[in-house]
Amino acid sequence: MRKRFFWLAILPVLVAGCAARFTNLTPGVMSRSTNNLYQVSVKFSSRQQTLDWKTIQAYVQIQTNLIPMEPTPFMTNRWEAYIYIPPSVNLISYRYLFKYETRAFGPRKQDSAASQYYTLKIVE
Numbered sequence: 001m002r003k004r005f006f007w008l009a010i011l012p013v014l015v016a017g018c019a020a021r022f023t024n025l026t027p028g029v030m031s032r033s034t035n036n037l038y039q040v041s042v043k044f045s046s047r048q049q050t051l052d053w054k055t056i057q058a059y060v061q062i063q064t065n066l067i068p069m070e071p072t073p074f075m076t077n078r079w080e081a082y083i084y085i086p087p088s089v090n091l092i093s094y095r096y097l098f099k100y101e102t103r104a105f106g107p108r109k110q111d112s113a114a115s116q117y118y119t120l121k122i123v124e
Contacts, residue, residue, distance in 0.1 A: 019048045020113035022096055025078070029121045036087060038120065041072065041080040042096045044113075052108070055101040061114075062094045069096075090122050 023043040030038055040060055058069035058079040069079035085092055096115040101108045 020044070020046045020098070022113075022115035024096075024115070024118050026118070026120065028119060029123060032087075032122050032124050036085055037082045038085055038122070039080055039082055040069075040094065040120070041078060042069070042115070043078050044096070044098055045077055046113070048102070050102040050104045051111075052101045052103050057099045059097045059099070060094055061097050062092060066097065085120075085122060092120050092122075093117050094120065 021044070023045075025041040025043060026039070042058070044056075044058070053076070058071075058081075059066040060069060060081050060083055061067075062083065067081050067083055069081040072078040072080050079096075083092075083094070095117045097112065098114075099110065099112045102111050
């Protein structure tokens with residue numbers, strides 16, 4: 001009986017957790033650039049039927065800084081941005097954050113999805 005209850009209780013969490021999927025297109029290691037700018041890119045997909053794709057605002061989050069991302073030309077589900085990494089830093093942690101509106105019955109609602117944290121290593 002407890003096993004059945006456990007699966008019934010956890011099912012909504014499993015279903016909700018699969019709505020947004022992030023695919024990090026950024027390599028984990030990059031060579032040091034002369035201008036200290038590095039391109040990060042991500043593929044975002046979602047099975048959420050109410051997501052309004054025209055309202056997506058994508059960001060790269062480094063610590064508390066949100067860096068806006070731009071849609072990749074000719075692609076409907078990829079975004080990219082250049083991030084500044086100081087010459088004294090060789091390793092950073094970042095994640096992607098997507099804010100968007102959902103439409104359903106009644107007024108639109110604000111929603112968001114965040115990826116796991118990724119690591120970028122800069123080598124000489």
